[in-house]
Amino acid sequence: MHELSICRSLLAEAAAVASRHGADAVTSLTVGVGPLSGVEPGLLERAFSLACCGTVAEGAALRFETPPIQVRCRTCAGVSAAAANRLICAHCGDWRTELISGDELILMSVELECGDGDGTDTADTKAGSADTRAPCAAAGA
Amino acid sequence: MCQSCGCAVGPKPAVSGPAASSPAALDGDGRKGSARTVDVLQALLADNDDRAAHNRAHFDAAGVLVVNLMSSPGAGKTALLEATIGVLARQPGGGPRLAVIEGDLETDNDARRIRARGVPAVQITTGGACHLDAAMIHDALDGLDLAALDLLFIENVGNLVCPAGFDLGHHQAVALLATTEGDDKPAKYPVLFRAVDLVLISKADLLPHLDDFGIGRAETAVRGLANEAPVFPISARDGTGLQGWIEWLGARLAQNRERLSQRPDATRVPHVHGHDVGGRVGLDHAHPHPVHHAGSNPP
Numbered sequence: 305m306h307e308l309s310i311c312r313s314l315l316a317e318a319a320a321v322a323s324r325h326g327a328d329a330v331t332s333l334t335v336g337v338g339p340l341s342g343v344e345p346g347l348l349e350r351a352f353s354l355a356c357c358g359t360v361a362e363g364a365a366l367r368f369e370t371p372p373i374q375v376r377c378r379t380c381a382g383v384s385a386a387a388a389n390r391l392i393c394a395h396c397g398d399w400r401t402e403l404i405s406g407d408e409l410i411l412m413s414v415e416l417e418c419g420d421g422d423g424t425d426t427a428d429t430k431a432g433s434a435d436t437r438a439p440c441a442a443a444g445a
Numbered sequence: 446m447c448q449s450c451g452c453a454v455g456p457k458p459a460v461s462g463p464a465a466s467s468p469a470a471l472d473g474d475g476r477k478g479s480a481r482t483v484d485v486l487q488a489l490l491a492d493n494d495d496r497a498a499h500n501r502a503h504f505d506a507a508g509v510l511v512v513n514l515m516s517s518p519g520a521g522k523t524a525l526l527e528a529t530i531g532v533l534a535r536q537p538g539g540g541p542r543l544a545v546i547e548g549d550l551e552t553d554n555d556a557r558r559i560r561a562r563g564v565p566a567v568q569i570t571t572g573g574a575c576h577l578d579a580a581m582i583h584d585a586l587d588g589l590d591l592a593a594l595d596l597l598f599i600e601n602v603g604n605l606v607c608p609a610g611f612d613l614g615h616h617q618a619v620a621l622l623a624t625t626e627g628d629d630k631p632a633k634y635p636v637l638f639r640a641v642d643l644v645l646i647s648k649a650d651l652l653p654h655l656d657d658f659g660i661g662r663a664e665t666a667v668r669g670l671a672n673e674a675p676v677f678p679i680s681a682r683d684g685t686g687l688q689g690w691i692e693w694l695g696a697r698l699a700q701n702r703e704r705l706s707q708r709p710d711a712t713r714v715p716h717v718h719g720h721d722v723g724g725r726v727g728l729d730h731a732h733p734h735p736v737h738h739a740g741s742n743p744p
Binding site for chain 1: 483485486487488489492493574575576578606610611631632633635636637639668669670671673
């Protein structure tokens with residue numbers, strides 16, 4: 305349920321980037337969501353389809369990257385893959401490890417649509433992309 | 446509190462103008478026609494984290510230790526606080542000066558239970574939100590005199606999922622796991638249990654009736670999350686383990702005082718300046734009081 309709060313941060317950041325670049329719209333966002341971030345990508349996607357309405361990212365595609373869970377052993381210094389609820393060193397079996405990847409929750413990149421290119425081309429591109437963008441989920445609600 | 450210091454933490458301001466830059470926003474490039482891809486690499490909870498650092502600066506300036514209590518609904522957070530208040534009040538000199546911030550979806554029942562014990566309590570009713578966040582805590586500080594406190598408990602919304610993601614500015618995070626919930630809860634909710642500083646196995650008085658709960662198994666599940674937090678059985682009803690909990694709190698209070706006493710004196714001198722936490726949040730206000738800020742402090 306806190307996915308909606310995360311969406312607000314996501315949209316605020318996307319709006320700031322769009323503003324810095326003088327963009328008209330954000331067409332896609334790529335988010336890194338680690339399995340130990342506490343955020344469920346499916347829920348985030350559904351929350352985003354509502355939260356994006358009326359923002360510069362309305363209808364934007366949300367893409368996910370999932371960083372693997374990796375731990376570094378504090379005993380043998382080995383690095384290994386681990387499961388979310390078993391952060392044990394795969395080399396020596398010690399539980400005294402530190403997480404080095406897997407709890408990320410990051411806006412990695414955004415794709416912007418800018419009105420600063422060739423006039424005709426921009427108009428065409430905008431019209432074209434508007435057709436392909438997903439409708440706002442709240443519109444039918 | 447921030448009416449007096451003038452710091453109204455508001456919504457994040459829009460960053461405008463092409464020259465604006467944020468240290469965490471590394472704009473890269475890849476332009477094609479009118480579309481371009483921009484690398485951002487911004488933590489999505491950076492705004493909450495900055496607000497939490499701001500809260501922590503207030504707590505540190507007042508020398509208050511803040512403990513965030515998290516658990517499922519009904520694990521006994523409020524009962525533990527009631528018992529804790531009773532034990533601390535019997536300490537020589539009346540014990541540390543306490544207050545509680547209560548988070549619930551509805552009702553101020555828990556705050557009334559705390560106030561009935563003579564301890565100030567502020568109730569946050571989230572109205573459906575599943576967790577407390579740093580901005581809610583900052584608002585709640587209006588109702589507390591931090592200078593008159595040594596120890597502030599934040600009783601989070603009963604939930605083992607969402608509270609885990611939100612730093613409130615606390616110094617210590619404590620999870621309660623009731624014996625009635627099952628000893629595998631840490632393995633089921635790793636995000637929360639892997640990041641707490643102490644796990645209290647609450648309702649320990651029921652252990653003789655529950656042959657399927659093993660303290661050892663609960664502890665093994667916590668270690669499986671690479672967490673070395675102590676695991677104590679405790680009962681607010683019959684007093685089991687309360688002494689260990691009180692001693693743990695006493696040690697954390699002493700540790701916090703020690704940490705604060707070692708900070709450079711210059712940062713404790715009252716000063717006026719704007720907040721600039723990473724240059725990107727709505728903390729850009731000035732206030733004339735001695736606050737250790739998360740960012741750099743002027744001399």
